[in-house]
Amino acid sequence: MGSSIRWKTTLPLAILCAFLLLFPKLVGSYFLHLAVSGILAMILASSWDILARTGQVSVGQAGLFGIGAYSSALLYQRYALPPVLGMLAGALIATFVSIFLGYLTLRLRGIYFSITTIAFAEALTVIWLMTPDITGGAMGVSTPPLFGGDREKAYYLILAILAAVVAVVWLIEQSRLNFAFTAIRENEDVANVLGINPTKYKVLAFMISAFFTGFAGGFYSHYNTYIIPYEVFNLGVSIACLVMPIFGGLYTIAGPILGTVLIKAIEEYLRVTFSYGHQIAYGLILVLVVLFMPEGLLGLWRGKILPLFRSRPGR
Amino acid sequence: MRKDAPAKMTLLQVDRLTKHFGGLAAVHDVSFHVGEREIVSLIGPNGAGKTTIFNLVSGVYRPNSGDIRLGGESIAGLRPFDICRKGVGRTFQIMQPFPKMTVLENVVTGALFGRKPKVSMKTAEGEAVELCRLVGLGDKLKAFPKNLTVPDQKRIEIARALAVRPKLLLLDEVMSGLTPTETDEAIRLVLKLRETGATILLIEHVMKVVMGISDRVVVLHHGEKISEGPPFLVVDDPKVIEAYLGKMVDGEDEPAC
Amino acid sequence: MDWPSFFQSIANGVLIAGLYASVTLGLTLVLGVMGIVNFAHGELVMLGAYSTFWLFTMLGIDPLLSIAITAPLLFLVGIFVYRFTIRPILKDPPLNQLLLTLGLSIFLQNLAMILWKTDSRSVITSYSGMSLHLGMVHVGATRLITFAISVALTAVLIVFLHKMRLGKAMRAVSENNTGSWLVGINVQKTYMLAFGVACALAGVSGSLVSTIMYTYPMVGFKLSLKAFCILILGGLGNISGALLGSLVLGLTESFVGTYVPEGSGWAEGISFFLIIVVLIIKPTGLAGTRRE
Numbered sequence: 001m002g003s004s005i006r007w008k009t010t011l012p013l014a015i016l017c018a019f020l021l022l023f024p025k026l027v028g029s030y031f032l033h034l035a036v037s038g039i040l041a042m043i044l045a046s047s048w049d050i051l052a053r054t055g056q057v058s059v060g061q062a063g064l065f066g067i068g069a070y071s072s073a074l075l076y077q078r079y080a081l082p083p084v085l086g087m088l089a090g091a092l093i094a095t096f097v098s099i100f101l102g103y104l105t106l107r108l109r110g111i112y113f114s115i116t117t118i119a120f121a122e123a124l125t126v127i128w129l130m131t132p133d134i135t136g137g138a139m140g141v142s143t144p145p146l147f148g149g150d151r152e153k154a155y156y157l158i159l160a161i162l163a164a165v166v167a168v169v170w171l172i173e174q175s176r177l178n179f180a181f182t183a184i185r186e187n188e189d190v191a192n193v194l195g196i197n198p199t200k201y202k203v204l205a206f207m208i209s210a211f212f213t214g215f216a217g218g219f220y221s222h223y224n225t226y227i228i229p230y231e232v233f234n235l236g237v238s239i240a241c242l243v244m245p246i247f248g249g250l251y252t253i254a255g256p257i258l259g260t261v262l263i264k265a266i267e268e269y270l271r272v273t274f275s276y277g278h279q280i281a282y283g284l285i286l287v288l289v290v291l292f293m294p295e296g297l298l299g300l301w302r303g304k305i306l307p308l309f310r311s312r313p314g315r
Numbered sequence: 316m317r318k319d320a321p322a323k324m325t326l327l328q329v330d331r332l333t334k335h336f337g338g339l340a341a342v343h344d345v346s347f348h349v350g351e352r353e354i355v356s357l358i359g360p361n362g363a364g365k366t367t368i369f370n371l372v373s374g375v376y377r378p379n380s381g382d383i384r385l386g387g388e389s390i391a392g393l394r395p396f397d398i399c400r401k402g403v404g405r406t407f408q409i410m411q412p413f414p415k416m417t418v419l420e421n422v423v424t425g426a427l428f429g430r431k432p433k434v435s436m437k438t439a440e441g442e443a444v445e446l447c448r449l450v451g452l453g454d455k456l457k458a459f460p461k462n463l464t465v466p467d468q469k470r471i472e473i474a475r476a477l478a479v480r481p482k483l484l485l486l487d488e489v490m491s492g493l494t495p496t497e498t499d500e501a502i503r504l505v506l507k508l509r510e511t512g513a514t515i516l517l518i519e520h521v522m523k524v525v526m527g528i529s530d531r532v533v534v535l536h537h538g539e540k541i542s543e544g545p546p547f548l549v550v551d552d553p554k555v556i557e558a559y560l561g562k563m564v565d566g567e568d569e570p571a572c
Numbered sequence: 573m574d575w576p577s578f579f580q581s582i583a584n585g586v587l588i589a590g591l592y593a594s595v596t597l598g599l600t601l602v603l604g605v606m607g608i609v610n611f612a613h614g615e616l617v618m619l620g621a622y623s624t625f626w627l628f629t630m631l632g633i634d635p636l637l638s639i640a641i642t643a644p645l646l647f648l649v650g651i652f653v654y655r656f657t658i659r660p661i662l663k664d665p666p667l668n669q670l671l672l673t674l675g676l677s678i679f680l681q682n683l684a685m686i687l688w689k690t691d692s693r694s695v696i697t698s699y700s701g702m703s704l705h706l707g708m709v710h711v712g713a714t715r716l717i718t719f720a721i722s723v724a725l726t727a728v729l730i731v732f733l734h735k736m737r738l739g740k741a742m743r744a745v746s747e748n749n750t751g752s753w754l755v756g757i758n759v760q761k762t763y764m765l766a767f768g769v770a771c772a773l774a775g776v777s778g779s780l781v782s783t784i785m786y787t788y789p790m791v792g793f794k795l796s797l798k799a800f801c802i803l804i805l806g807g808l809g810n811i812s813g814a815l816l817g818s819l820v821l822g823l824t825e826s827f828v829g830t831y832v833p834e835g836s837g838w839a840e841g842i843s844f845f846l847i848i849v850v851l852i853i854k855p856t857g858l859a860g861t862r863r864e
Contacts, residue, residue, distance in 0.1 A: 286675025
């Protein structure tokens with residue numbers, strides 16, 4: 001019994017892993033590029049979801065993403081720090097910033113946190129534009145292509161990071177953290193009275209989220225070879241981080257990843273159709289999901305579609 | 316007013332406690348104590364300050380003045396999670412189980428975080444199963460709160476509060492809204508808890524419960540303590556009759572008598 | 573000390589504060605009555621500004637006269653938005669309300685980009701360039717007029733909330749909606765009208781914005797962020813706090829713009845820095861708060 005259930009989950013998973021590992025051998029450069037940016041977005045989506053598990057909505061992930069991106073690019077430019085170490089440094093700096101920001105705002109009720117995170121990303125844009133000597137200003141910073149432009153290597157690196165995020169989320173789900181995060185999200189006052197220090201766990205979730213978001217930023221700067229403040233600190237990045245998991249299904253491993261695949265596809269289509277405003281889909285999806293499918297695609301699947309299949313044998 | 320010398324070791328000592336909201340004194344200069352293994356009831360008309368006292372003892376509010384000591388150590392002004400780990404468990408007047416957690420997970424949460432030193436997941440789960448059985452939820456471990464009856468939801472609250480292994484258990488109107496049969500079951504549960512050595516402070520409107528299980532009763536009115544003593548003496552106190560029994564005759568809070 | 577530039581800074585700060593206050597009032601009304609922070613409020617202002625721009629460009633209607641059109645127009649938009657998006661989620665957790673209004677905000681921003689591109693538009697009237705000299709201080713005519721209208725708007729709103737039946741109902745609902753229901757106030761209808769009035773206010777603000785700022789798709793979002801800063805400065809959901817917060821923000825921006833090197837660039841970020849600083853010093857807002 002037990003082993004047959006095991007097989008049902010591990011076999012598709014093994015096939016998926018094999019497919020992902022062999023992917024660069026199967027496709028051309030364009031699709032490889034799409035895969036890299038898709039996986040990058042999955043990392044952002046899953047990282048956002050980690051924080052969301054404590055009931056906090058960050059609308060400023062772009063701030064952490066940009067900090068990671070700039071830290072890594074500037075450390076390369078000034079001190080010739082190797083890109084992968086730079087990404088790690090970017091991740092750590094973003095984590096450090098999240099501790100500071102988290103302790104200031106996460107002891108407050110959620111709405112203050114959300115507003116502060118927007119302000120944080122926007123404030124960074126202003127700081128970056130106004131201090132060109134340190135940050136490169138509006139002209140941005142450029143770096144040589146990652147791994148000498150070898151997309152396959154870049155693909156495996158970003159895939160490894162995604163695997164790390166998934167592993168961390170899985171570990172959280174298996175541990176006592178899952179109970180703390182869920183309790184805080186569902187009722188902070190009750191969690192508090194049951195011995196859970198809400199601020200501590202919220203900050204911890206924010207740190208984990210910031211680490212991977214910062215790492216993704218560092219990767220982006222080297223992969224893209226060129227970053228400007230308007231792009232990496234952009235509201236659109238922050239919105240993308242939250243729309244993808246909300247669409248796919250919150251507080252799950254598969255939800256953010258599934259949401260990213262679909263939204264990236266829609267976005268790619270709209271990008272061709274409209275030169276501006278392709279993020280209209282983000283807004284529309286947010287509104288529709290909140291109104292009609294609050295548990296996202298996974299919730300729809302579990303609640304409406306799966307039962308259709310299950311009821312068949314009984315009829 | 317009667318002042319009993321504590322017959323047993325004092326577990327909770329509330330000393331001249333005062334809490335204002337804006338200009339309004341919700342609790343004013345209230346002192347009382349709860350001895351170890353005692354059951355003490357806080358009674359009084361609506362708005363008398365009972366739940367405010369619970370919120371002060373459990374750390375949800377900070378007192379404006381006065382002291383709260385648990386086993387001799389001051390806990391006034393500590394944060395709720397610290398107070399919980401020092402041994403205070405509570406339920407809420409409006410039931411608040413975590414809706415997306417099963418019954419068992421609700422109780423496990425209390426066992427995992429509510430005490431020092433921390434216990435492993437496995438231990439916490441084992442204890443939570445035991446507690447669910449104790450309160451009568453043994454066959455509903457995997458159920459979600461919203462699918463349960465009101466008495467069962469109250470059982471979750473009690474089991475979750477017990478899971479932090481409290482030295483002092485605060486029960487906020489756990490009997491209200493129950494049918495007479497359910498009330499009798501709940502009374503049996505509280506008495507069973509006392510046999511296991513629990514110390515209980517409870518807020519209760521149902522006089523049958525108050526009279527039946529309390530060792531002592533503390534009567535509050537407009538945020539002040541107006542009487543204290545064994546239940547049979549308190550109900551004869553003219554002050555209490557004036558402040559409280561008038562309301563009882565109206566019958567609103569007296570479904571069980 | 574250079575007194576003329578000092579007084580000029582004060583004048584500029586107070587004048588822009590009037591505009592900020594008019595944007596924040598609608599946000600405050602919805603927050604106070606319904607307990608919802610409407611992230612899309614700025615986008616409604618943006619729609620008001622575009623309406624004014626097109627009425628002026630295509631029909632030659634004076635931007636200040638067009639208030640008579642933008643206010644009722646945005647009122648109707650507000651009723652529509654309320655009916656189909658806000659009403660279904662009134663009882664939802666705050667997180668859902670945040671995501672829904674944020675979604676509306678993103679949707680409207682991008683809709684504006686698709687319809688009107690990202691160009692910055694401006695309304696230039698015959699009196700746009702005029703200015704008055706009051707002692708040492710120069711005051712642009714449009715700024716003065718927008719300020720006067722904002723002050724009038726605030727006064728009308730205060731009178732409305734305290735003297736008129738519907739206004740009193742809104743205040744009652746904001747205090748206690750179960751109680752209001754018991755005394756015969758239709759809570760749902762009051763919510764709908766409060767949201768409509770807030771959107772009408774956004775329409776008026778939009779007309780004012782179009783005369784003294786560029787109109788572009790993101791202008792509403794920038795104004796939303798300033799309004800959030802003002803809410804946090806003033807404490808959430810009360811009108812006097814909103815006015816005080818507007819003054820603080822307007823004056824700070826104006827002084828930074830004048831006295832700090834490259835100040836006009838930094839002034840753009842003042843609202844963000846203030847949000848962070850206020851939350852460090854006093855998490856409940858400078859004027860205290862009624863709501864968490």
